[in-house]
Amino acid sequence: MSDTEKRLQFPFVRIVGQEEMKRALLLNIIDPGVGGVLLRGEKGTAKSTTVRSLAQILPQVPSIDGCQFHCNPDLPRYLCDDCKKRMGAGKVETHMRSMKVVELPLNATEDRISGSLDIEHVLRTGERKYEGGVLAQANGNLLYVDEVNLLDDHIVDLLLDSAAMGRNFVEREGISFSHPARFVLIGSMNPEEGTLRPQLMDRFGMCVDIKTELSPDVRVEVIKRRLAFDADPEKFTDECQDETDALREKIAAAKAIVHDVKVSDKTLTAIAMVSIQFGMEGHRADLAMIRAAKANAAFEGRDEVIFQDISSTASLILRHRMKSGPFEEAQFRQNELDSILRGYLGS
């Protein structure tokens, strides 16, 4: 995304309300391991606006020069073949780049998602030259899929495969190729337009249910800000530049310390108990809860996970995974969660 386009986005720090959505997105930026966010909500609730505006506050990450997958040298496990070779030979230069929001348009075709091989280059030089698609761009970035529930099935399958393996496999023109594709998957959908396949649902670490801000004062404020922004986007953006910068720095700082945030055994036990009590299958929810709590602690500048960190984030992870019984809709109860946590952690 170019700089001009970044400026034209409505400023993230001026979006009114929707705190849960904002928090979920920030936690995923701080630790991509949380596993992505699904934003479910009515039309016109600033889902797309918020996600697109994230570009303003995304932190800088190291990246290997000349690599089209912008491999991160700090993550040796997730390098592309080329970078692995070069790292082995010790011949890499790196630079810092801003993470970005890569979008997957609804009508994208699958060759542009997984990319394709430059045959001419292969034949002439015998080297594989791969023309990266959306998944290549998304590596190390955020991948935003608007109206994810309306994507064609064969596109969803492609997306799921790479999200699951962290790698994208390309088979075209008789030649196979693969490259790392690790990204924070952000999906948005309006449940009125149809549901999401359960496999895809489970892929998202978090799910936020977004509602329209109802209070008239808030609504008036939303309209006022939007009109002010339209009238003079640059001035509006400049006026909150300090706030934007401060938030970006806060995120970068949190990202730097998130892996050092301590999680006590007591906390792990508490999270395990929550998982059991809420009938979570597998370990995806447990891990997401720990990571989200750590990211939350890091964001608040703490080096230890406390009650608040889990209590305020767990609902985002548990709610969409709860099994509906044959006779009742699953319902998430915050006080049930809190009482389990208190039992292990005190408050």
Added chain:
Amino acid sequence: MDDAIRALTCLMVDPELHGLLIKGPAGSGKSALIHSFSRAYSGRRAKVVPQNITDEQLFGSIDLEQALTTGKMVFEPGLLGEEGGIVLVDDINLLPRNTSLTLMDSVHRGSVHVEREGMSVAYPCSVSIVATANDREQPLGSAIADLFDMCVVVPRDPDQQKRIEVMRSVLSDDCEEFGRDEELVARIERASEILGDIKIQDDALQVIVETCDKYGVQGMRGGLSTARVSRASAALNGHTKIEEEDVSFALRVCIPHRRTRVRRDTKEEPEDKVQFFGDSHMKRFIHDERKELLKDAEESEGEAQAAPAATGPSIFESKGTEDPDEKLVMDMEKLFDTIDLLDDSRKKKGQADSHLMRRFIKDAGKDGRYVSSCPAQNSTVDLAVDATVRYAAPYQNQRREITGRDKGVIILPSDLRQKVREKHTSCLFFFMVDNSGSLVLRARMRAVKAAIMSMLADHYVRKDSVAVMTFNEEFIGMLLPPTRSVGGVKKVIDEIPTGKKTPLSEALSYMHQYVGQYLRKRPSDVAFVVLMTDAGANMAMNDEKDPFEEAIEIASHLRLERMECVLVDTKVSNEPNEKARRLSYALEAPYYKIEDLRSSDNIIRK
């Protein structure tokens, strides 16, 4: 028509206004209006999006000729690339959903993003979309409607004089008098200049927000559009301050297509609660607005009458002598028309649109409309030739070098694409009639008959089926199994047997089982269940349970993938019928009373 022209003008004034939706029956002059406007405004014709447009043509794609001849990948922008133009989408409700969503999203973002056939391109988009829709054929989803800032309902013009004028103007299409209208252009330019200087006062914003709230407008777009349209309207009038009338116009064109509630309780208007523009102004304002909304409804009623409905105009004209049944047919028709008109109110959160959406399904067979392509499965016969060539195009030069052939297009198996098709589903109208209790039996049975005949007149399309199920203590079952023969329906209804007790829960389970089986056998069909009851259950399946609570419990579990319910409360009384209400919540079914249709009738007659 005045509102439509005014809305079009507003669209030209504020570049942040992106879309105008014009609803109306076929032949109401929707497209003619837009064409003549676009000529009057700029002398240019509006670009028209044809019904069978593909995503490639609309959003742009690889330049096929260049790719095949030179092997170069050159992007060719689609219709949306035109700077500042008006793009006219006729019958947007018939376009594939993803196409219209992507279209509207591109316009709102101001750029088109294309990721297809080896090209990754983003280009600016500054067109305004003017779309027409005729909800009688295929309702437009509320999410897409919401992306249109404004929506105007155009009635079929009943005035003879006007018709003649329209004909004249169509016939004199090429005459100079329909060329560029300098005055209009100048007015729009002036308005665009002063637009930025107009500030929207807080009291106007307050009115807008409260109105959104009152009509259950979801999301923020409704309020925002109204604010922008008010401002554009003031600018067009040459004012620097927003007047009450501007807001009233803006509400009229921005809110009706977004509302999720109809305010039937207009008598209890809390007029003292709100004080904007001074008291008396506000009263007038509320009054105006209500009148307008009703006018809207009325217009569409007019539309319904004008359409060649099966009941025909003769009944309508022969007031007074009509058979009470026929009158009810008309009343019911009005109710369901109102439901159609307010299609958003029919749906609640989480289930909205689903019924309508499902009228289109992906179809694996060879019939259905070609909407897009996907990689070919083994041995497909339904090859998408255009897409296949596009996929192969960029590789032609290289392949020619490799193979040494220089003629023809060289296609490899990996290029093959097959068509993805969608087809219309057919619908089962399942009437579930409570024929117990004798109190209001006669009236109720007439209503049932009326409802069925009216639904058939309005909604029945070739291939749809109708079924009638009745329940009382003696008999729970199909009075009329699903049939496509409409003729037999009327006869059967005359013979509905009656009983005393109401085994609601057992009837619900029966319906669930029956409809479930029906849908399993027909994987592309949908069912629309109209439950007509007063919910006075007094027979339980389990003797230890309260019959009504048991019915509620069962109702809350009755969910089928392709089934939607509507509850029509048949209890004739002025007291609110809490039981029927609760049942409708449990079923997640919209709730209607028989009284509703009487009162709406009164409103319409005025």
